[in-house]
Amino acid sequence: MSIDLTRETKTEQNAQVSEYINKVLSLIEKEEVNKEEAAWITKETVDGFREHVNPGFLTYRKSVTKDGQFAAVEWSDNGACFKDVNGKEYIDCLGGFGIYNVGHRNPKVVKAVTDQLKRQALHSQDLLDPLRAMLAKILADITPGDLKYAFFTNSGTESVEAALKLAKMYSERTTFISTTRAFHGKSLGSLSGTAKGMFRKPFLPLIPGFRHVPFGDIDMIRKTFEVCASVGEDVAAVILEPIQGEGGIILPPENYLKQVRELCDQYGSLLIFDEVQTGMGRTGKMFAAELYDVVPDIICLAKAFGGGVMPAGAIVAREEVFKSWFPNPFMHTTTFGGNPLACAAAIATIGVLIEENLPERALVVGEYFLKELKEAAKGHEDKVLEIRGQGLMIGIEFHKDEIGYEVSKGMFDRGILVAGTLINSKTIRIEPALTIGYEEVDMVISTFKEVLSLVKA
Numbered sequence: 001m002s003i004d005l006t007r008e009t010k011t012e013q014n015a016q017v018s019e020y021i022n023k024v025l026s027l028i029e030k031e032e033v034n035k036e037e038a039a040w041i042t043k044e045t046v047d048g049f050r051e052h053v054n055p056g057f058l059t060y061r062k063s064v065t066k067d068g069q070f071a072a073v074e075w076s077d078n079g080a081c082f083k084d085v086n087g088k089e090y091i092d093c094l095g096g097f098g099i100y101n102v103g104h105r106n107p108k109v110v111k112a113v114t115d116q117l118k119r120q121a122l123h124s125q126d127l128l129d130p131l132r133a134m135l136a137k138i139l140a141d142i143t144p145g146d147l148k149y150a151f152f153t154n155s156g157t158e159s160v161e162a163a164l165k166l167a168k169m170y171s172e173r174t175t176f177i178s179t180t181r182a183f184h185g186k187s188l189g190s191l192s193g194t195a196k197g198m199f200r201k202p203f204l205p206l207i208p209g210f211r212h213v214p215f216g217d218i219d220m221i222r223k224t225f226e227v228c229a230s231v232g233e234d235v236a237a238v239i240l241e242p243i244q245g246e247g248g249i250i251l252p253p254e255n256y257l258k259q260v261r262e263l264c265d266q267y268g269s270l271l272i273f274d275e276v277q278t279g280m281g282r283t284g285k286m287f288a289a290e291l292y293d294v295v296p297d298i299i300c301l302a303k304a305f306g307g308g309v310m311p312a313g314a315i316v317a318r319e320e321v322f323k324s325w326f327p328n329p330f331m332h333t334t335t336f337g338g339n340p341l342a343c344a345a346a347i348a349t350i351g352v353l354i355e356e357n358l359p360e361r362a363l364v365v366g367e368y369f370l371k372e373l374k375e376a377a378k379g380h381e382d383k384v385l386e387i388r389g390q391g392l393m394i395g396i397e398f399h400k401d402e403i404g405y406e407v408s409k410g411m412f413d414r415g416i417l418v419a420g421t422l423i424n425s426k427t428i429r430i431e432p433a434l435t436i437g438y439e440e441v442d443m444v445i446s447t448f449k450e451v452l453s454l455v456k457a
């Protein structure tokens, strides 16, 4: 019996969709687009956001409101920079909030992924996939202390979910301590650990058992442990970013993380480090845990883990903890986590970080960057409250949101992208590729200085 496919495929609408798809594919294929194509892409992008993605983006983004023309549409990237569809180049100091540690489209990462893609893209889900095993071994080697077993994910929030579930299963406890200003992701589990009320409130109640304490306040965390123990709600784990990213680049007070580790040991609780943003060389060490000489029981990775080429994440845990999942490895799974393309990207990324000494580079260039930014801000104390950072994770805190917004907008107009949107500009974050050159750093600094002198306090 033959199946009649003609009726469905020949409808008017499908013909239009098909034509549209072919046009889009032909543009993807091109290395460069001409003026007419650029205009078409821009129009389709803006219309598409307005009608089918979320019109809210068009008003929130400084990048699309310049001269009121809703126009900055990205198209290509390379090294420390990306280009919009009209060919204007930007130095990327936002770095996708810390994705591009090895630069945009690092050739070694692109090669590994392309090579893998030519042979096999995704895994069978049944046979043993080799790159998963090799990447897990590499992670055991490079992560601090006795972290040994890895579970792979596709994003940061998924890494946090995995860590929380593993901690529950291991400890048979349900209380978690998290911190104010923390950001752990936005799925329901990780959002329970995230601190920002605006993001949490509409979704309450989240998973029960979370208690937030002020980040950096060791007495508060000690008291919380005491109270939890006394009311029979023993703490499964403390979850922390060693340096808070989204919260505005907040460094921990001296000895804080060590003392938290001690408290966790005292109460038989796990310590989870969310290094989704601080990991992979960003802070001057491969992992921020090394800066403070503290070994967590579980470390969460994502963002730069896939080298800015593939979405990829992982948790790595001590054997004692991870073995809760030995009897049934299907207790927690994700179809795409640890797929061959993601593993190829992560393996190549770690290779680049090590071979090119990028953590060390982040430390040295970061120190220069921080010093020069502070220098540039002299005389503007009425606008800039503080400039702080570690490695190439730098925050510029202003007295008011509006000043930060004007500065980030001014820099964007001059070809430099820094984090800072209408709703979140009090602290601008600077997280460029760890491969960024001094020339580019100097350009960022001189532009910052220029813009700072133009904005009003």
Ligand SMILES: *Cc1c(COP(=O)(O)O)cnc(C)c1O
Pocket (backbone or CB within 6 Å): 097, 154, 155, 156, 157, 158, 160, 183, 184, 185, 186, 241, 245, 246, 274, 275, 276, 277, 278, 302, 303
């Ligand atoms: C970005 C981030 C996350 C969430 O990662 P997604 O991939 O966006 O889900 C979690 N934790 C930290 C510290 C982050 O910076």
